Amino acid sequence: MSHLTTHVLDAATGRPATGVGITLARVADSGEVTPIAEGVTDTDGRLALGPDRLEDGVHTLTFATGAYFAAREVETFYPAAIVTFTVAGDGHLHVPLLLSPFAYSTYRGS
Structure with missing residues (x-):
């Protein structure tokens, strides 16, 4: 299993957001952003990204x-x-x- 997973729910429709492109990147102390992996959510709005173990530090999901x-x-x-x-x-x-089209929220899941 990947170290990182995500799930996107379209709150406007109440359904999983299928086909959302997502990029995982590492942010260096200098601020340089280096892409690590990318993918698209499946029919359940889910995606596993990246290696088995991400390097400690700051990362982004776009x-x-x-x-x-x-x-x-x-x-x-x-x-x-x-x-x-x-x-x-x-x-x-x-x-x-x-x-949703005019808002989004996130949290650390389990």
Whole structure:
């Protein structure tokens, strides 16, 4: 299993957000951002990304929300939702996204 998983729920429809492009990246102390992995959510809105173990430090998940809503002909305020988080240790990381056209929220899942 990947060290990191995510799940995207479209709160406007109450259904999993299928086909959301997501990029996982590492943020160096200098601020340089290096992509690590990318993928697209499955029919249940889920995606496992990255290696078995992420390096400790700051990472980002960039959710391509603009493309997701454009494909559904839905106006949105956010072209992307970027979640920045810190990796420390070996525990599994789950970073879900609750999405609507004009708002989003996230939390550290289990």
